[in-house]
Amino acid sequence: MTEIYGIDLGTTYSCIAEINSITKLPSVIKNQDDLATTPSIVFFDENDAPLVGGEAKRYMASDPSRAVAFIKREMSNPTFRMEIGCNEITPVKISAMILKKLVDDANINRKFRGKPPIKDVVITVPAYFGNNERELTRQAGIIAGLNVLGLLNEPTAAALYYGSRGNVFNEKTFMVYDLGGGTFDVSIMRMHNNVLETLSTDGDHHLGGVDWDAAIVDYALKVVCGESGVTYEDIKHTRDGGDMIMNAEKCKKMLSESDRAPLRFRYKGRMYMHEMRRSTFENLTAGLLKKTIDSIRNAIKISKDPNAKIDMIFLVGGSSYMPMVKERLYMEFPRVSIFLEQFEPDLAVAKGAAIQAFNIANPQSAPAAGVKIGTDLSSRSYGAGCMRTGTDEHIIDNLILRTDPMVYEGTCRHYTRNDNQTSTSVSIYENKTVEKELSVNDGVLVQRQRIEWGYPVPKGTPVDYTIRRGLDGIIHIEAMCE
Ligand SMILES: Nc1ncnc2c1ncn2[C@@H]1O[C@H](COP(=O)(O)OP(=O)(O)OP(=O)(O)O)[C@@H](O)[C@H]1O
Ligand SMILES: [Mg+2]
CATH class of the missing domain: 3.90.640.10 (ATPase, substrate binding domain, subdomain 4)
Structure with missing residues (x-):
């Protein structure tokens, strides 16, 4: 069995889990404070040395100006600027420190058990994270010295763990409502023969x-x-x-x-x-709670099966403990069973990540805890920037829709605009719609790539682009000129 670990890199608390080699069930590796979760906080002491986790939280109260918390919310904020002493704070560096602390603590725990240090991991991300935030999370893992074998949507991770807890979910349509410290995700899912399918996902990465x-x-x-x-x-x-x-x-x-x-x-x-x-x-x-309800309604609207009756709702994330959440959901979904405490809402994401990590690393083995992912979804669509045929109007041609499976590729053909062109550039835009075409102002540029084919071609030569989205939700571009 290849050992890979699951990490829930949370806005307020983070957690690492593994699969037991005998039982094939997930369990959390406790930190040096003997706790299952570690505060996602970094504090810089008077020598500007970083302290991470519980210790940082204790110091933060004395001088919050030297502490960094909730950094996950800033992951792809280009305007984020902060300096502490001679440290320039970037969200990626801080996230890397949190990941390193989790793994270092777990390694001390593992050393006692005669196990080698952790290297390969799957890290969870809010389903509502776009391409850049996912890429930056992956980089944070690399800076922490880890081999990031996958990124996984948080609600999907939680659902995997729930699925492993018995067969009550089989053949059921259910919703995972994940209101954490800084982000909100909602996913509508179905379990069929212990294989999990996501029907839709929505949320807000600035709500928690x-x-x-x-x-x-x-x-x-x-x-x-x-x-x-x-x-x-x-x-x-x-x-x-x-x-x-x-x-x-x-x-x-x-x-x-x-x-x-x-x-x-x-x-x-x-x-x-x-x-x-x-x-x-x-x-x-x-008003904050209402935003979560709006996301749910949108998730139902764009679901692959919008008429499917939701059989049950699982609440994930510490903020789901607020009674107003359950009460509001009962108003929205009378007669639907809502589950909270029974399913370890604070550990479910890390445990689900450990299940997925095992399944990625051991594709020939029976899935860990008997469950696996069939189809997952992204919360974003991706398209290439181009001109609407016969006009000067700059549009996005959506090649991968958010309703398409996570692992997906879309292709389109453009034509060179000048004689003797040896290269062209392609711009990929991220957006939230399910429309095939939209104005360029309704998307966010996430990648611009120059494609060189190295020999001159006449004006009007076709160039075929392929945008590929991997299991981690990150986009890659390829192009071929005839
Ligand atoms: N009993 C409770 N009542 C209300 N809120 C709670 C309770 N327990 C925890 N919380 C809140 O839950 C949040 C932390 O939840 P959780 O650990 O699930 O978040 P996270 O995983 O760090 O964040 P995210 O998933 O958004 O990245 C904090 O805002 C905390 O105040
Ligand atoms: Mg969380």
Whole structure:
């Protein structure tokens, strides 16, 4: 059996899992604090040396300006700039530090068991990540010294793990609702003979528990401190901000258990104490919850089987513990069973990644835990930039739609515009529509590649392009000139 590991690189917590060589079942490898999950936080000490995980979280409270948290949300943000001491912070470097910490801790644990260091991994990504964020996640793995054999959509990973827990899912259509710390994903899936098929996927890579925390901080500043015009964004890197965010999160978690919770925090040298009601919190954040419902409705609309009855809903991600999530979903889907605690919502993604890692590395063996992926989907379509025939209108010719299977290729033919051309360039645009053609303004340029064939050809010579999307959701281009 080839050993590969599954990593859930989360916005707030990360986790690594393996497959037991005898039982073929997944289990989490604990970190050096003896915990299953590690905070995705890096703190730079007074010598600018990075501390990662639980230790970083403990230091962050004392000086949030030297800490980096929620970096996954910035993964492909070109405007993200941050410097700490002489360290220029990039999301890829920080993600690499988190991955390295997970693996280093797991290696200490493995050394005791006489096992070699971890090298090959599958890393999970939000289904809603586009090409660039996936590519950057892969690079983070490489910088951490890992061999990234695959990337896997988080809801698909969770569903794989659920599928391994018994056959209640077989022949059922179900939804995975994954509201984590920083991202939201929804996937509609079906399990047939222990093979998992994704029917559609949607989400928002900027929506998660941290937005609910920010709503409490905004409320505290305005209503409790009487500060008008100061927001979470203004104070999030200050010491007061760090204290308020931590206490807002505490208060939010308590509100998952009871109708009222104390909100204590320090601001401008004063201590404040306020009693927060769950109903107030729910009113403040109703708009955020509504965004998840809009994504669900879109996922149903674009599903391969939009009329399929959803038999069950699985809640993944720590933010699914907020009672408002289940209540709102029951309103949207009366009579559908909703599962939460029974299925380890915080560990399911890493365990599913370990199952997929085993299945990639051991294609000849029976699948780990008896389940495997049939078809997965991407949340984005990809097309080549071109001119609409007979016009000067710049359009995107969508060659791979988000409703096509993850592993897919699309081809198109363009013609050289000048005599003696020896090369051309092709631009690939990412977009969220399922239309075949769209305006170039409705897509995001993700790759521009110059293709050289090395000999001059007359104007009007056909050039055939192929865009290929791999199992990791990353795009590759090839072209051939006749
Ligand atoms: N009991 C609870 N009630 C409300 N929120 C909770 C509770 N427990 C955890 N959370 C929230 O869940 C979030 C963390 O969830 P999780 O570990 O699933 O996220 P993640 O995997 O790090 O993020 P992502 O999947 O978005 O990258 C945090 O925002 C945390 O405050
Ligand atoms: Mg997660």
